[in-house]
Amino acid sequence: MPSLSSSTLAIPAAGDVPRHVAIIMDGNGRWATRRHLPRVAGHARGVETVRAMVEGCSQAGVEYLTLFAFSSENWRRPADEVSYLMGLFLRVMEREVSRLERRGVRLRVVGDTSAFEPKLRESIRKAEARTAGNDHLHLTIAANYGGRWDILNAFHQLLRARPELAADPESITEEDMAPYLAMAYAPEPDLFIRTGGEQRISNFMIWQLAYTELYFTDRFWPDFDREALAEAFTWYRQRERRFGRTSAQLAAAAAAAAQRG
């Protein structure tokens, strides 16, 4: 085998349920506008979908659920919408944590949270600490997150930890970088879902989505319910994940695994 340096070398065990689901929750504003409501009403309803997804994924056996709540680019929105979203995040951190605790959910927030108000940062810290012992479902909220920021940040941290690498850049491998990514604790997503009709990755987990199955739906996030999640899982089950290999290689690997028992 050539000296290929890739974080996705092994053929992952094919499962019916994705281990890691990553979602771009899009369409809140349009959902509200269609109902002649202010855009922020869509964000408020979006929280109900978040609850439904946590329950749905948890019951289906998903281990990691990652939600893109606020991108680095979202600061460009009207000031009153940004301010509403910050207040909503604070309420979610304060009010949802007991429910998450009861359900065995571990919550983490990834992204450059240094830009948030101290009160929000503190509520994030407390929510993360209160759920740190849980491992039934790992829920990650990406907030003020961008995939390029994540990669660059990982690179900075790697060079800070191992400055000698700067003198020999060609020796740097994917495996050196990966532990410094914000979500180093999670496997790469198996299934990516974007609601709201756009077919873009929008700078979300661009490193980790390299081999992920991409599912796009026209449904707005507030309308994305457990039935819609089940449809996405059905679509996922029908995908053949080859990771650059041929179908015959996958069939041989599956037969060998079956023989091992």
Ligand code: FPP
């Ligand atoms: C995108 O819809 C949605 C957001 C930028 C905010 C998402 C936030 C929530 C669903 C609240 C949940 C909070 C937490 C902490 C999980 P959009 O406004 O871009 O919709 P549009 O494309 O129709 O305008």
